[in-house]
Amino acid sequence: MRIFTAALATETNTFSPICIDRRAFEASLYAPPGEHPATPTLCTAPITVGRGIAVEKGWELIEGTATWADPAGLVNRITYETLRDEVLGQLKAALPVDAVVLGLHGAMVADGYEDTEGDLLSRVREIVGPNVLVAAELDPHSHLTAKRLAAADVFVYFKEFPHTDFVDRAEDLWRIVVDTLEGRVKPVMSVFDCRMIDVYPTSKDPMRSFVDKLMRMEAEDADILSLSVVHGFMAGDVPEMGTKMLVVTNDRKEKGDVLARELGLELFSKRGTFIMPQIDEKQAVSEALAAASWPVVIADLWDNPGGGTAGDATVILEELLANGATETAIGTIWDPMAVQICMAAGEGARIPLRFGAKSAPDTGNPVDGIVEVVRIVRDAEMRFGESLAPFGDAAHIRLAGIDIILNSTRAQSFDPSLFSVMGIDPTSKKILVIKSTNHFYASFSKIASQILYCSAGTPYPNNPAKTSYRRARRDIWPMVENPHGNETGA
Structure with a gap:
């Protein structure tokens, strides 16, 4: 097997006055092909974990550029296009490949590109065609868009916040990739829109118990390949901002759709109870x-x-x-x-x-x-x-x-x-x-x-009900009290 891997990531607070240019990526991480260090950064674990898988399986891992900028505001257009095209050029040079495994963040916004990950994944799909596996690990503080779902076969998100599990989730992603390439599974993604935006620390209940439940379900049900809560990112003023529930099943789309809905509504029923108490x-x-x-x-x-x-x-x-x-x-x-x-x-x-x-x-x-x-x-x-x-x-x-x-x-x-x-x-x-x-x-x-x-001052838009969004949807909690109506029983 020949597998291409790369990483292009940052988190964009569209309200931040600090723009990201190439120097910001180089200051945090810029590793040309083969130069990524042995230890992963937050969004590059698919590369370091993939090295071990390739050795174990005797497969060829073709590494592209890995780069990460610490979160800030809008990404400079030329910077994004240059880094994107660098990775895409490396992918073209690597063809033919059996799979593409990427490290992304999921909340990047560049000048002229509201959905940069959607743009990148769509271009990857155009290059490799419909039959090559496209997979990615992402940060849950991101936006899960229709464009991304259409372009990829499987997403796995970090479960923990704080994000202590990015290596574990990269291992989960690679397990699905290996099982898919060896013909044991066929990953299918199901998504439920929770129609809310919140902050979900897993260091306390109720999110701690919810994530523990997800991991038990993964371990006990062979049909379930992965369960992820896409938290959303309230500082990203983009049209598809909000929390989503993602279920990846082994070719059981109907079961995945039902489960995503059940879990998503359960999460919604606990709205407003997740974040820690704050004082001035x-x-x-x-x-x-x-x-x-x-x-x-x-x-x-x-x-x-x-x-x-x-x-x-x-x-x-x-x-x-x-x-x-x-x-x-x-x-x-x-x-x-x-x-x-x-x-x-x-x-x-x-x-x-x-x-x-x-x-x-x-x-x-x-x-x-x-x-x-x-x-x-x-x-x-x-x-x-x-x-x-x-x-x-x-x-x-x-x-x-x-x-x-x-x-x-x-x-x-x-x-x-x-x-x-x-x-x-x-x-x-x-x-x-x-x-x-x-x-x-x-x-x-x-x-x-x-x-x-x-909570001191207002450097961050932390109250979505009052945030002056221009592009984000307004039909979600807490902008409206119960956008699901009677579905939740709330």
Whole structure:
């Protein structure tokens, strides 16, 4: 067997002021054919898992380009077209192939392309024809469109949020690919539109129990090849935005359709109960300062670079400074210009510095002060599961007893190694402020005495009922209370 694999991925917050060009892909991951490292990034696990499958089976794996940009706003048109055509050219050169296995995100939007993954998959199908297997692994924070379904044979999405299972789901995808190519199964996809948009952390019920149920069903029913909840991405202003239930069966389309509907309506019946309780910055800082055990983690959950924001909001920092907080560390505030100034000054320098809150309104105010440059790290990285996440040239500064990490490559706070690589022992602090909605949970929960989910400012469109969408549909919850009518019994 000859199988082509590649990855082209990012997550587009269409409300973000930060556009993505080729440099953004190169800053996060750009690996030409054969140069992908042994460890996967979030959307490139099909490549690294595929290497092992190819060796085991004695098949030929033809690797194309693998590239990923950290989430932000609109992708530059020429950048998308150039990277797309690079991958498509590699596919053409690899022909004939028996299958195409891709690593995608599912929420990319480029200038002139509302459905970039649909565009890419359609072009792949045109190249390989109707009889070649086309498969992809995707992030659940994405848009499942009719165009994508028409072009591909099988999709598998991460089940966990935080996305700790991207390698496991790549293995699931490859199992289906192998079984299909060897004639044991015929994957058929069934989709139910849940007609809702929400946030679904699997670190707590009810989503934890729902995902556990899906995995039991996969294990117990031979007809079911894969079950995925496509969460949707509320910061993507596109026509097919929303939550979908995807069932992949072994040539049992009618059964899959019924099951997708049942599970989708069950998910809908729990609407509004998934996301963690949130408090504002005043309450978060007050509770953290009053805590009796440490560290207390304050998650600045909506200033999340993983959702496409800048990650430069200062609302919580300003509240900490106003309350005289010490023994506190903040990771991170994105400010490439401030990082350059700190690098020029050097470690040990004390300098006047203005930093933060430069990207958008309602993210606080730039902070001014005399800071100590404690540590400079070039090309800094933190752990994220089995992979490493870069956060660029970074500076550890100290202001009024608060340790602050400034970074030049936007990245959410995945792991406590974010602090340790900058010379900060996270377990020695009373308060840790991080920027992440839920990906942080798997690692930070191991060291936190308490986690406070803080909604501070409005860097992210987190209330779909009030978001000023121009392209997204308005016939889903919470824009309307019950778009399914009596179907749910609600």
